[in-house]
Amino acid sequence: MAITLGPNQYGKAEVRLVTVEREGPVRHLRDLTVSTSLRGRLERTHLTGDNTDVVATDTQKNTVYAFAKEKRVGEIEDFALRLGRHFVGSFEQITGARVLISEHGWDRIDVGGTPHDHAFSRAGGEQRTTAVTIQDDRAWVVSGLTDLVVLKSTGSEFHGFPRDRYTTLAETDDRILATAVTARWRYRSTDLDWSGSFTEIRRILLETFATKHSLSLQQTLYAMGEAVLEERDEVAEVRLSLPNKHHFLVDLSPFGLTNDNEVFYAADRPYGLIEGTVLRDDEDPKDAELAWYTLPAF
Numbered sequence: 001m002a003i004t005l006g007p008n009q010y011g012k013a014e015v016r017l018v019t020v021e022r023e024g025p026v027r028h029l030r031d032l033t034v035s036t037s038l039r040g041r042l043e044r045t046h047l048t049g050d051n052t053d054v055v056a057t058d059t060q061k062n063t064v065y066a067f068a069k070e071k072r073v074g075e076i077e078d079f080a081l082r083l084g085r086h087f088v089g090s091f092e093q094i095t096g097a098r099v100l101i102s103e104h105g106w107d108r109i110d111v112g113g114t115p116h117d118h119a120f121s122r123a124g125g126e127q128r129t130t131a132v133t134i135q136d137d138r139a140w141v142v143s144g145l146t147d148l149v150v151l152k153s154t155g156s157e158f159h160g161f162p163r164d165r166y167t168t169l170a171e172t173d174d175r176i177l178a179t180a181v182t183a184r185w186r187y188r189s190t191d192l193d194w195s196g197s198f199t200e201i202r203r204i205l206l207e208t209f210a211t212k213h214s215l216s217l218q219q220t221l222y223a224m225g226e227a228v229l230e231e232r233d234e235v236a237e238v239r240l241s242l243p244n245k246h247h248f249l250v251d252l253s254p255f256g257l258t259n260d261n262e263v264f265y266a267a268d269r270p271y272g273l274i275e276g277t278v279l280r281d282d283e284d285p286k287d288a289e290l291a292w293y294t295l296p297a298f
């Protein structure tokens with residue numbers, strides 16, 4: 001039996017990078033978490049401990065900080081492409097790179113109706129994300145968002161599902177539908193107005209969630225992905241992960257009270273988890289395998 005080294009990558013995970021840019025008295029703040037992973041001819045270190053080919057993870061981290069100083073960070077997609085191309089272009093043994101970036105938003109604190117120059121408050125839990133993959137001279141960009149928490153207080157039904165001896169769930173034609181959207185979308189290009197595209201895709205996801213009358217969260221998921229693909233040519237594929245944040249009607253009958261969809265118990269766990277991919281039928285699924293490689297399936 002021969003034993004060999006299979007696919008591998010290595011890098012620095014979750015480099016916390018905060019930049020402050022000056023514009024007169026005004027400061028601009030960026031808050032990123034950056035992970036780098038490199039692939040290539042790395043057998044020697046694994047098999048013999050010879051580190052000749054190993055670009056140290058400490059060097060990778062330092063490169064992130066130095067790049068942030070040498071040129072404005074700019075769009076997270078462009079920053080990730082610069083970093084990935086640097087590693088693949090500078091070290092002959094490194095043939096591929098994956099750079100993950102998530103951005104945490106900060107809002108200016110409002111002081112007496114005026115946004116403050118240099119004081120900020122965290123903008124909720126939502127993050128904008130990108131995953132850039134470089135392989136030799138090719139590149140792929142998968143961007144997205146996490147933890148976009150949404151709720152609609154009506155306009156959602158769930159019925160018609162099979163019943164067996166274990167089924168207790170009541171059918172409903174009016175329920176709360178709530179979720180924390182994690183979405184990733186694969187771009188067809190590496191040269192785009194990233195912020196403009198992000199803003200539009202986020203708007204489409206929100207508008208579709210709000211306006212699509214829902215017969216299941218699965219149907220809502222498909223509608224959200226479909227709307228993005230219909231409106232945004234630059235996107236090849238959308239993957240969504242939607243936890244169903246259940247809101248159960250409280251039984252008020254012990255107190256002699258009715259509950260006409262007014263009082264709910266917001267359950268923490270377990271939650272339904274609805275995940276899916278929406279893609280163009282002319283896309284070759286093989287083409288993007290590397291773009292998604294090692295990313296969560298949804």
Ligand SMILES: O=c1[nH]c(=O)c2[nH]c(=O)[nH]c2[nH]1
Pocket residue numbers: 158169215216217218244272
């Ligand atoms: O939208 C839903 N999809 C399900 O698959 C499901 N299952 C469940 O118990 N509630 C729901 N709601």
